Amino acid sequence: MKNFSYMGFSANFSFSRLLLSLSIFLFTLFLISYVKINDFIYFIGIIYFVLAIIPSSITYSNQLISVSILFSHYFIFYSIFIIGNYIRLPMKLFSIKENNKLLLVVFFSLLLIIPFFIKFLPYVNLKNLLLQDIYETRAIQRKINTPYYGYTYSVLNKVLIPILIVYSLVYKKYKTLLIGVFSLIFLFLCGAHKSVLLGSILLLLFYFGNVVNKLKFFLSLTIIIIVSFSVFYTIDNESLLPLSIVARRVFFVPSLLDSFYFDFFEQTPLYWSGSIGRNFIDYVYDKPVPYIIGEVYFNSTETAANNGIVSDGFSNAGFLGVIINGLFLGLYISVIKSLNISHKFYGLYFLLLISIISSSLPVVLLTHSGIALLISALIFQKNTTKFDSL
Structure with a gap:
């Protein structure tokens, strides 16, 4: 310590x-x-x-x-x-026919993301995909950002587009799946926020399997990682970075x-x-x-x-x-x-x-779309347990 x-x-x-x-x-x-x-x-x-x-x-x-x-x-x-x-x-809200839900999610996603293409496309830096120039991109985003982009950025990458991806995978609509994947990549390039990548990984992680x-x-893995890095640091106290990233920043x-x-x-x-x-x-x-x-x-x-x-x-x-x-x-x-x-x-x-x-x-x-996620659950996620067997 x-x-x-x-x-x-x-x-x-x-x-x-x-x-x-x-x-x-x-x-x-x-x-x-x-x-x-x-x-x-x-x-x-x-x-x-x-x-x-x-x-x-x-x-x-x-x-x-x-x-x-x-x-x-x-x-x-x-x-x-x-x-x-x-x-x-x-809680009850108006219901939407199952075959219209994907279409509606695509519509709202494209409607909200179009202003991002207009505003951020000139500033896209493909090096961000290699996790380079991250802070430079974030600085640009802070400079040109407005309340609209601040709120809808989270709604898009944490709610609408992930739902679009789930529906596309369930119903094997691979064209809309590509739209969703491309949209998430573009949103990452707009602000270089790693939470966009983390959200995508978590979505896929829990999509498949039990x-x-x-x-x-x-x-179990969390406990093993903390203990392992602690033991590793005790043996070699020059190896501080892994312990710092995994244990200190995330947990403590x-x-x-x-x-x-x-x-x-x-x-x-x-x-x-x-x-x-x-x-x-x-x-x-x-x-x-x-x-x-x-x-x-x-x-x-x-x-x-x-x-x-x-x-x-x-x-x-x-x-x-x-x-x-x-x-x-x-x-x-x-x-x-x-x-x-x-x-x-x-x-x-x-x-x-x-x-x-x-x-x-x-x-x-x-800001982190807790309300938007609740609304989306009421409209798009309700009674979807049948997806679990697909």
């Missing part, structure tokens, strides 16, 4: 903390293994367990976060588990940021004055919250320390905010579960969970 001390990490292992975190951890694993759980809830729960519960348990054992942060993440997990699994919130077996493999930085958010906002919650409550409550800072955390804890005015659902809830209303966020997420997941969607769409929700763990809830719903 000493090599990561510049980030706020330190090694201060506590055996009593390990016993507590391990006891809750094993009890939760027992529930996951032996209680009958809806496949979609199991899917969402395992992802949150791997990306949030495991890192929080480890950082708590090393006295990097308080027990309240660990329990906050367990509250989010059990909100998903209990509300999602045992409460049914069916989703439950893949999740068990994902859970969000957990550490939780402690910073809890520390900073313990006495002065925002009450959503920086987002949905801005018209009712004065926002007391001169910059967005992530930049405040970056400046205070990383001594950098350019670092945006974005973090997820627990930090967002606590920064707005303390533990009440965490409870509100957890209940909201549980209800959101419950609605999706009640729609009986196909496993072939699950990759979309993996990407959503990554956003929930790394961004505030309003940002997830608006």
Whole structure:
């Protein structure tokens, strides 16, 4: 940990903390293994367990976060588990004939992407496909971006085009499949955001095969990777980069940021004055919250320390905010579960969970297309379990 001390990490292992975190951890694993759980809830729960519960348990054992942060993440997990699994919130929207859905998705996708061709085509850099000139392309995107492109970019690459690809694969419409693949490649070239590539990989990963077996493999692989890189680093402490990328950035930085958010906002919650409550409550800072955390804890005015659902809830209303966020997420997941969607769409929700763990809830719903994904589930994904056998 000493090599990561510049980030706020330190090694201060506590055996009593390990016993507590391990006891809750094993009890939760027992529930996951032996209680009958809806496949979609199991899917969402395992992802949150791997990306949030495991890192929080480890950082708590090393006295990097308080027990309240660990329990906050367990509250989010059990909100998903209990509300999602045992409460049914069916929602009805107008229905569309099955043979018209693909046509409608193609229409909306092309309608929304045409302005991107007009605006971004002159700036396309094919080197981005080789992961070169990434930051140069992002700088150009920031310069010419507008709210339209900011919001529809996410709707296209996280919702509409992936749905287009799923329908094209299911019905073997290879021309529309090519349209979808080409559109995703072009969107990647518009902003060089690797999440576009990640979303495509996740979509295909969960399109084929048994989703439950893949999740068990994902859970096992995650633990093996963290332990292996840790052992490898112990043997050869010059090999820091793999451990940094896989373990620190993906798993432990969000957990550490939780402690910073809890520390900073313990006495002065925002009450959503920086987002949905801005018209009712004065926002007391001169910059967005992530930049405040970056400046205070990383001594950098350019670092945006974005973090997820627990930090967002606590920064707005303390533990009440965490409870509100957890209940909201549980209800959101419950609605999706009640729609009986196909496993072939699950990759979309993996990407959503990554956003929930790394961004505030309003940002997830608006900028990262949480609302658009819910609407698309009601219109295009509902009662598609028949796809699972195709």
